[in-house]
Structures are given as structure tokens and as C-alpha cells.
Amino acid sequence: ELKVEQNPLFLSMQEGKNYTIYCNYSTTSDRLYWYRQDPGKSLESLFVLLSNGAVKQEGRLMASLDTKARLSTLHITAAVHDLSATYFCAVDGGYGGSQGNLIFGKGTKLSVKP
Amino acid sequence: NAGVTQTPKFQVLKTGQSMTLQCAQDMNHNSMYWYRQDPGMGLRLIYYSASEGTTDKGEVPNGYNVSRLNKREFSLRLESAAPSQTSVYFCASSEVAGTLAKNIQYFGAGTRLSVL
Numbered sequence: 001e002l003k004v005e006q007n008p009l010f011l012s013m014q015e016g017k018n019y020t021i022y023c024n025y026s027t028t029s030d031r032l033y034w035y036r037q038d039p040g041k042s043l044e045s046l047f048v049l050l051s052n053g054a055v056k057q058e059g060r061l062m063a064s065l066d067t068k069a070r071l072s073t074l075h076i077t078a079a080v081h082d083l084s085a086t087y088f089c090a091v092d093g094g095y096g097g098s099q100g101n102l103i104f105g106k107g108t109k110l111s112v113k114p
Numbered sequence: 115n116a117g118v119t120q121t122p123k124f125q126v127l128k129t130g131q132s133m134t135l136q137c138a139q140d141m142n143h144n145s146m147y148w149y150r151q152d153p154g155m156g157l158r159l160i161y162y163s164a165s166e167g168t169t170d171k172g173e174v175p176n177g178y179n180v181s182r183l184n185k186r187e188f189s190l191r192l193e194s195a196a197p198s199q200t201s202v203y204f205c206a207s208s209e210v211a212g213t214l215a216k217n218i219q220y221f222g223a224g225t226r227l228s229v230l
Contacts, residue, residue, distance in 0.1 A: 009154075031217065042204065043157075043221040088156060092217075101147070101172065102219060104156040 002027050002093045006105035013079045013112050021074040021108045023089035031092040032072045033102065034063050036085045043088065047074075079112045086110070116140050120205050120222035127195045127229045135190040135225050137205030145208045146188035147172075147219065148180060150201040157204065163188055195229045202226050 003026040013019055023032070034046040047056040049065035049072060056063050060083065062075045072089055086107045093103035118139045127133055139146065144165045149157040159172030163182040177199060179191045188207075192199060206219040 004156075033218070042223045043206075045218045045220070048218055090157075093159075101159055101162055102157075103173075104149075104158070106154060106156040 002029070002091060002103050004089060004091050004103050004105040006087075006089055006108050009106060009108060011108055011110045013076070013110065015080055015112055015114055016078050018078065019076050021076070021087055021089075021110075023072040023074070023105055025070050025072075025089075025091045025103075028067065028070070029091045029093075032065050033090045034072070034074055035088045035090065037088065037107070038085050046087075076110075079110075081112050081114065084110055084112045118205055118207055118220055118222035120203075120225050122225060123223065124226045125228070127192075127227065129196060129229060131195050132191065132193050133195065134192075135203055135205070135227075136187070137189065137222060138187045139205075139207040139220070140186065141207060141209075141220065142185070143207035143220075144185070144210050145217075146182065147206040147208075148178075148188070148190045149204045149206065150174065150199075151204060151224075152201050160190065160203075195227075197229045200227060200229045 005024045007022050032049045035043040037043045047063040052067040054065045060077045065072045086109045088104050088107045090102040090104045093101050121136045147162045148160040151157050158174050161180040163169045166185045169180050181189045203225045205222040208217050208219045
């Protein structure tokens with residue numbers, strides 16, 4: 001059974017600081033996704049990582065993938081309040097033998113304070 | 115550009131009542147999904163439809179049924195609602211499952227369901 005574990009689950013940061021969210025998964029997978037969810041809102045796709053060593057960056061967020069270690073990281077640089085949200089990683093779980101079904105981590109609730 | 119549209123946005127049911135959650139996408143996607151989100155649990159897959167005419171169980175299918183009405187629409191039915199089904203339900207769609215494509219899932223705004 002594929003499991004996806006994120007840590008930390010809660011993260012309180014000060015503006016301007018750097019931090020990393022970790023996503024570990026238990027079996028091999030071709031694709032890893034990062035999503036953002038604002039309170040009471042839907043999920044928004046941030047990054048898709050398709051291969052070992054893949055790195056994607058958007059603004060203050062950078063995601064990377066190490067398929068050998070089964071680890072993805074989401075690095076936050078110089079955090080600002082607008083980044084406050086819950087961040088989910090998800091792995092292509094191949095549910096029922098069909099690729100494309102995502103297994104989600106429990107999410108990391110990020111709060112950036114002045 | 116509507117994307118994925120879910121109705122209703124909010125619903126309160128009494129135990130034993132039935133209801134259908136509707137989902138439609140206008141992106142010509144082949145695959146559609148229903149998830150539930152509970153506090154501290156992330157999203158869990160209820161049912162999915164890899165293509166029109168097919169549906170399959172996900173991680174937590176008990177108490178639910180689905181219908182892929184056509185390529186655009188994928189509905190989720192609760193035949194006899196229970197308090198354990200109080201949750202936020204998300205519908206999603208993606209271009210094609212089972213390929214090397216990015217296969218990003220696009221989510222609707224969610225339905226907040228309370229079962230009393």
C-alpha cells in the first residue's frame with residue numbers, strides 16, 4: 001500500500017525566514033505533485049515533478065524530487081504572509097492498477113507571521 | 115472558463131436521507147475523481163472514472179455510488195447518509211490517466227456536507 005507522509009504537519013514561520021517541507025512516499029512512482037489550499041478553498045496545482053532530480057521553482061517556492069530516496073521537498077525562501085496556506089504533496093498511486101490516481105499526504109499547514 | 119463545477123456548495127442532511135453531488139468539467143478531460151477531505155486526513159479517493167463509461171472504487175468507497183453520465187459529468191450519490199459522511203467533497207478531473215503526461219488534476223470548489 002502506497003503511503004505518503006508529510007512533515008511537519010504544522011509550521012509557523014516568521015516573515016523573511018526559510019524553511020523546507022518534506023514529503024516521503026513508500027513505493028516507486030513516476031510523478032509527484034504539490035498543491036496549495038487556502039482556507040475554505042479548493043486545491044491549486046503548484047508543481048509537477050516527473051523525474052529523478054527534477055527541480056521546479058515559482059517565486060519563493062522551489063520543489064525537488066529524489067526518486068531513489070522517495071523524497072520530495074518544498075523549500076520556502078524568505079517567507080511572506082501570502083504564502084500562508086496548507087500544502088499537500090501527492091503521488092501517483094496507481095489505484096486499482098490505473099495510473100493517475102493520486103495518494104495525498106495529510107498536508108502541511110503553514111502560517112507566516114510578521 | 116469554468117473548469118470544474120460542483121453543486122451544491124453546502125448541504126445539510128438528516129441521517130438516512132439520500133442526495134447526489136453533481137460535478138461537471140468543461141476541459142474535455144477523460145478522467146474524473148471524487149475525494150473527501152476530513153480534518154487531519156488529507157484527501158482520500160472515493161471513486162474515480164478513468165474514461166467515459168468506466169468507474170472504479172478508490173480508497174473509501176463504502177456508502178457511495180457514482181455515475182459517469184457522459185464525458186463532462188460525474189456524480190456522487192449517498193443512498194443513506196450517515197454522520198460519518200460529514201465531510202468536504204471535492205471533484206477533480208484530469209486529461210488522461212495512465213500516460214506519461216503531466217496529468218494534473220484540477221479541482222472543483224468543493225461541497226461542504228453535514229449529516230445530522
